[in-house]
Amino acid sequence: MPFKRFFLSLLLVTSTASHASDTFVFSNAPGPHAVGLKLIQQYDHSRLYKADIDLATGDKVEGERARPIQTLLWYPAARGGKPLNYRQYLETAATEDSFTLGASEIKRLTDARIESNAGGRREAVLREMAGAMRAVRDARPVEGKFPVVIYAPSYSANAMENADLCEYLASHGYIVLSSASIGARTRSMTVDLEGAEAQAADIAWLIGFAATLPQADTGRVGVVGFSWGGLTNVFAAAKDARIKALVSLDGSLRYWSKLVDGSREAAHYVTPARVTVPLLYLGARPRTVEENLRMPNPLNYSFMNEMKYSDVYIVSFQSMRHANFSSFGMRTVPDDWFGDYTRAEVSVAHSWAARYTRHFLDAYLKNDAAGLAFLNNTPAANGAPPRMLSLDVRRKTDAVPPTLESFVRFLAQEGFEKAIDSYARFTTQHPGFRLSADELFSWGLELLKREAFVRAREIFRLGAQLYPDKAFLVEGLAEMQAKTGQKEEALANYRRVLAIDPQHADAAKYVKAHAP
Template structure:
């Protein structure tokens, strides 16, 4: 909220430009907008003691997740003004406040934004007509959902223009504010980052409960800090089908995803298989990077070899230009190398590429992939406005899942050869003995003894000194009626662990018949 107020105060001199912001090619659907106040009861937010009064806190302590939803509407209602989005700022993390308290908070923010000589231009900016209609009836049908994460500590409405645009093209877009782990203030650390990532995961779950959302088609999108939090969310949930990062902090804050001691250790290239669109600002010079001490020694985007990755560089855009709020209110002086009009045009093209990317991977639109693969000028992009760098997935991710999928296609008799092919590409890939035993045991439970035999044979190949693996192979042989083979496996197990009484009992039973 503080960022919004400061930006408004800085930008009132140029608010005449605000109403001019618009995205070319709006979709066929009217857009509805609503706000849901809900809690994630699995996470605590308020402490047991009120940190202001020192008294016991008696309200709801679960994490509040203010939820903004843009969606295809049944019909166009009264269009909102930009000022209407300020109504969402009265209760971002405090739903228990009275209506009067919320109104006072909103009024205080507006009074600050419209004070003194800024009054007239501010009123023009706030009155700018938007596309969405508040609480319009939702259109029937099921649409893909996109969960949006805003920038560091900012409000959920910081990219309302893009959210409206996507909704007009048949997406349900859901956003919540960037809120810290235990207070409204976001913190620049892993706790804060994972709090926002968890909010996005919560919203993805909420999206699946909505009657107008297709639960099988969900993507995540984020700007700046939110464009790093959504990568964490995707690394944790492979049901996420597409990732959009708007100049996301995977570059500026790579220490959270580089596998170091400060990183989220589950963010691994093999777990990032969802297609990604990274839309970045014009690059810094080497001198600027050196001056600000930015660490560019690690690139997550270069490591994402198991996902289709599209990197767009928007030459007229600086980092802040990916926030439509900033484009509306930033002063003219902040547009140094390019004009506001050029940055706004680039934002419009970025929005179009976001939509075509989502169309490709969430809607299965066959024309979307061709659009993404084209040179920008072939799509009508003005020369020199943007540069593309496309890296299609080089190979499947080396995981237990990918190995299982391959054996499901080619047959389990191919287990050792398939494993060797994966390790030839990715030598670090391993299957732990426990994972193999659980896999083989699961096949036995489902009556697939022949397949289980091949999995335990893989286990024996990898761990020839593991007596438990020999037991698994013996169990598979017994299920197939192969008594002699089972006896040989138990015998080998006893050679490895001579004191195992149960294994000796099994072998004696086989040999006595």
């Protein structure tokens, strides 16, 4: 080889190796599908987002005030077309709560964001921005029905923060939707119950929107969340039975436990008994005891330790810090954020986190035996690099959570005429379960509306047994006894109502009309 050609070849190899070492590489092979991407701008008109004045300037707000939900939608697509580059993904961040921005303003905001993240790596970050991705804008969808994955971003983050993961899942046969992490009334998220519930409601809204998509199978829904999104997806699952699997990427379920620990600040409906779907938790290197005690919010409660009604997989990555679970972070953080590891080494770990995510979703949304085997293999058996990650598998130990749904199912099997005995057995098995007087009254009233008078009678009988001083429950029992032909029992219980409340007009009227 002539010297000049040899020198140029050597320079090219050296330059390529140098670039590979200072840029992010997502190393997982794509699945069998090409990937399409749509940008969809809609409003949730059931929720107000903007006040009547701008909360920054005090100026009167003009135009739409409903909650904006700009959605990135990835989907299995036909091959063909030019893929986006990473900068085009970043441009979508500019319009997440302002759909009317023009091209020049989007460019200005995107340029400013790139410069603010460049630091001492400007050339490398610019190469990252120019790098080709896999998705093709508005590509033709392929035929078929695919499970749905909602991606919930981290605190105040953009929908595109883990675009590599979302593309990867779509290539393996998933419909993936993501909207930005936005507070209840401002673009910035708030670290409180209101903020968590706002993002959880966005997740539910996206599931509802997915039901309108021809490719989407909303009978199979999983939610993947990073950081704050790895807490709000648990909030969503506590309310939404459509969610069948959860993935938490170093989620705040671990780090912000005060919102789920049963304390005064917590959401009391977010309990392990209400979150009974399988969970994959992909975490950064666990803190030492000493590190934990130095933190402003030391870890003193584990929601996952209480999840005995779910299969839980905890995968810990020794090389990864919190920001490394975002591919945007992998592209933009300084080199010194990787500690004793290189960007290239952490890129491999990040790709393995995505691989675990995909196999977990395959196992629980596609009923895929290979995916389940992957989860239960040792990391070494799966080919993971030595000492990169550790796996903790926790099988559910109780199949019946202590919830109203579980008791209703139990009672339907036993027979409503056995309501008192069934409740006693159920609460013995689940000491934390109790039905309030109001819950029993609402249940009985619902059965009454459906003209299921015998069943309503037995629910009111249970209520009157548990809360004998509650006139409204005893009255409900008396009314249902009268409707089902138990006249003497009805009269006796209307008299009980008068003993509790001598001014009860309906009870007095019944006793006067039916007393011998």
